[in-house]
Amino acid sequence: MVILFAVLPVTVAGKAQEDNQPANELTVRLATYNMHTGIGTDGSYNLDRLAETIRESGSDIIGLQEVDVNWSSRSQFENQVEILTDTLNMDYFFAPIYNLDPPAAGEPRRQYGIAVLSKYPILHAENREIARLSTQDADPVPKPAPGFLEAQIHVDGEEVWFYVTHLDYRSDPTVRELQVDDMRDITSSHSNSILTGDMNATPDSPELAPLFEQFEDTWALTNEDPGYTFPSDSPDKRIDYVLTTPGMEVQSASVISSMASDHLPVTADVTLEPGEHPLDASSLKALVDHFDEEGEFTSDVDVHSLKMHLAAVSHYEDREAAEKVVKHMEGFKRLLDHQQDNISEDAYETLKTDADYLISDWQ
Template sequence: MSALGIVLMLAWPLLFIVPPASGDVPVRTGVRVASYNINAGVGVDGKFDLARTVAALRGLNADVIGLQEVDVHWGERSGWRDVAGELAGALGMRSYFAPIYDLDPPAAGKPRRQFGTAVLSRYPIFESFNHSLTRVSAVDPGAGPVSVPGFAEVGIRVGGTPVHVYSTVLDTQSDAAVRRRQVEETLKVLGEDGGHQVLVGSFNAGPGASELAPLWGSLTDAWAAAGGGSEGLTYPAQTPDRRIDYVATSRQTAALTAQVPNVSGSDHLPTIADLQVMEGAQVP
């Protein structure tokens, strides 16, 4: 991380001290949002270490964290543990988990095997949804693209302003066709809400990819708007050579800074953005 990035992270609580609003002037409220594909808690060393993941997340000092590739009693790789619930508990945050896969338990009396996305929040969550996107199933790849859940949405209030936060993971195939369809479906979901929105996740394509272009028609890539001097590369974690993890915002929410901290705990690096929410702003 650059010296500037370290200063900004340490100074974060001071960035958004604003004078009282007068008249019709909107109040500006700050929120730090992060996206982290945690690879089920397995690091580049191939070892599951939930304490390491907790430490990485705590170091982000984020108010809201969108997680991808999250296990809940999924299997041996994560010790059959409720990764989403344990992370939220360790960090003292609220959580919403949106399973992509929800399979029968390995034995009678055991919890169901689930894998998906999640959102952790320091703010109370006043509503949550698990939306469906077209996906190529990892558990039944021969089935072809089908509509399945796993696109998490939560509603929080920053100051007094409702903000919708979404966590997603897009298709990993080299053929962009499924991702293109997922982007169309994502924009349809966002269009139903409107207002202040933050979309985070592993998009599995670079910012200039043609299938992502429709997103940038209505959302702002936080790194492009406020990133540091580097390219913001997030994958693979040890020697990143591409940017495939994002924080994107609606026009009513501005990115002031964006960072990619070099932390361990996954095969991806996280992305952080310090955002400014305009309370009382006119929202179309």
């Protein structure tokens, strides 16, 4: 069995970008990784080793499973999400599957679940419910429970919906069938979606068939090798996936060799074209809120003014009044120029570029 190693392209500002790629296209490296709470094949807990695996993968957006936040001694009661995001300098959202009382009063809650790390701003994220058979109940029955992560991510003028999941591990596929149905219902409203996760089922498993009606398997699109991902020390099955909705241009997919977990990470390079999944005014408003929360503005008045402009744009978008949309977005750009001294360079350039994208979409 052959494990493919990622051949990393030249990286510009943390984003996978081919040398000969047209300037108006962007290749994003997506990934999934069941991190086994940071415990490697040697049985040792080593979060630094796992962080280095993620760094070396070149991932721009990665879905993680089996993440501990102050959970237990197995991970030294660490907040793994905060440590990884600080180490890798990425935005994040954590979606607990289990959220338990602390062992003692005044201590943080014990949480276990899934997460997304992103080099791009996460505009909005939710912890959605799907069917689960709890491992924390003595006599569990399938019922809706948290642990399906949905994130709206801003990728240089494009709006991408990124999902992270971890399906039931039991040999009986009944719960996975319910989970697949629930995930399809949630993801069906967005055409530009990426679904990542440990499905605990191989590609030929009947319970996954409905997913492949809605999503394309990036590995199957680009490889003839089996792409085994589990167990990492001697893999003999493929149960970890990066799936995309039809129409996204998949360049390649790789399985990364690492002993940092009992699973191997999977990456997929996907090319986005400007205008393919454009932002609207409400998404730009969410981006302003994101930059405000990150301290990229020095004036609350400036933030309020920008959001008022975008509220007007949303009003005219709803009425499909293209001329008014363009007029108010030009005003938004002038306001940005006026406020430039009070905005970080990154926030200014990003908002200005996205304003141009939105204007061109309505002209």
